[in-house]
Amino acid sequence: xxxxxxxxxxxxxxxxxxxxxxxxxxxxxxxxxxxxxxxxxxxxxxxxxxxxxxxxxxxxxxxxxxxxxxxxxxxxxxxxxxxxxxxxxxxxxxxxxxxxxxxxxxxxxxxxxxxxxxxxxxxxxxxxxxxxxxxxxxxxxxxxxxxxxxxxxxxxxxxxxxxxxxxxxxxxxxxxxxxxxxxxxxxxxxxxxxxxxxxxxxxxxxxxxxxxxx
Numbered sequence: 001x002x003x004x005x006x007x008x009x010x011x012x013x014x015x016x017x018x019x020x021x022x023x024x025x026x027x028x029x030x031x032x033x034x035x036x037x038x039x040x041x042x043x044x045x046x047x048x049x050x051x052x053x054x055x056x057x058x059x060x061x062x063x064x065x066x067x068x069x070x071x072x073x074x075x076x077x078x079x080x081x082x083x084x085x086x087x088x089x090x091x092x093x094x095x096x097x098x099x100x101x102x103x104x105x106x107x108x109x110x111x112x113x114x115x116x117x118x119x120x121x122x123x124x125x126x127x128x129x130x131x132x133x134x135x136x137x138x139x140x141x142x143x144x145x146x147x148x149x150x151x152x153x154x155x156x157x158x159x160x161x162x163x164x165x166x167x168x169x170x171x172x173x174x175x176x177x178x179x180x181x182x183x184x185x186x187x188x189x190x191x192x193x194x195x196x197x198x199x200x201x202x203x204x205x206x207x208x209x210x211x212x213x214x
Contacts, residue, residue: 030105069117
């Protein structure tokens with residue numbers, strides 16, 4: 001049976017409030033308003049209850065963020081594929097990249113270096129198994145995993161800079177650059193990026209990195 005929660009404000013009890021609903025709502029707030037908007041008070045307001053009503057399901061903001069990260073990690077679909085380990089590694093990191101591109105707040109949480117979703121261990125184990133299959137020893141595989149993750153994380157961290165709303169400010173700053181002194185940069189900027197170019201560049205770089213690592 002769905003649970004019923006009554007807060008102390010005299011509001012009508014809300015049916016169906018549980019941990020999954022709280023986590024889903026937290027993710028929705030993060031998606032719509034950014035990580036800074038995610039507080040127990042804000043999530044409670046979204047659900048029409050008081051913040052006290054959430055403490056049965058998440059103890060504090062830290063626990064809520066970990067649960068949100070775990071939810072994202074659980075929903076990551078690892079490609080079920082065959083073929084060389086190198087190509088399956090490309091597919092795995094491409095899947096991770098696409099998954100986290102849709103959840104930009106995750107990159108912001110991870111930047112703090114403290115929190116992560118324990119269920120993300122499934123992805124790490126999958127990658128380490130592929131690296132071992134490709135012939136790397138334990139130490140080499142660990143180094144390779146971190147290189148691949150840092151590359152992916154770095155690309156994800158830069159994606160917000162490419163949002164259209166930041167274009168005017170970037171153009172204003174670029175106007176200060178003396179392009180006559182930087183002809184290659186000028187040629188680069190004269191070619192507008194194609195749709196999907198960022199992802200294509202990510203995959204090309206990923207393949208190049210894997211060639212070096214393996």
